Amino acid sequence: MSLPTEPTSAPAGTTAPRIRPFEVHVPEEQLGELRRRVGAARLPSRELVADRAQGVQPATVRELARYWADGYDWRACEERPNALPQHTTEIDGVEIHFVHVRSPHPDALPLIMTHGRPGSVVELLETVGPLTDPTAHGGTPADAFHLVLASLPGYGFSGEPTELGRESGRIARAWAELAARRPTG
Incomplete structure (x- = not known):
């Protein structure tokens, strides 16, 4: 990571706004806490209808929560913008x-x-x-x-x-x- 940089020009007599380099680095502790919270979410046991008339079905929400808790590769996601x-x-x-x-x-x-x-x-x-x-x-x-x-x-x-x-x-x-x-x- 390089040092903070300034814009190439600014009006005479003014201070140029700082532009700082940035990289994505989410601490493992935060990811662990997110996984814990997703895993602890209370979901409805079942819907009262057989279709999606009442919204997203609990089985779909459970699968999505499982994916975010155990299947999503956050480090791979960080690599894309960091490149x-x-x-x-x-x-x-x-x-x-x-x-x-x-x-x-x-x-x-x-x-x-x-x-x-x-x-x-x-x-x-x-x-x-x-x-x-x-x-x-x-x-x-x-x-x-x-x-x-x-x-x-x-x-x-x-x-x-x-x-x-x-x-x-x-x-x-x-x-x-x-x-x-x-x-x-």
Whole structure:
């Protein structure tokens, strides 16, 4: 992990916002506690109907809980975003997590993508290769993007807001500010 970096430019007389490198490392104790809590969840013994008219059937929920407690490989999930350049920076009072991948094509267009609610940038990771290096995926250099995958406030590895009002316009303004910042190195 490198030292915190600053944006490449800032208006004269102002302090540039800090952009810090980031990696995902969830402590084993937290994963153990999560597994314990999932395993201890009280589930209904049975549904009163034979179909899903009352919602997700308990057998499905039990199988899902078993998977999250015993079958999900969190370390493999950590490897995927950690294979890419990740950063955090404060915008509008919230620490924002983002992945920033420059295209090998110098004339690539900048593009910010974000996930929905609920969600995470993890669901966008499969787009990185085709968008940043389209020639490796059957496209042309004109199809290339310099890509930023931004985590919404309160989701993934972004900080939690302390006030209401993170509607689409406010998020758009935050992403415009994020677009003006560039990690160095």
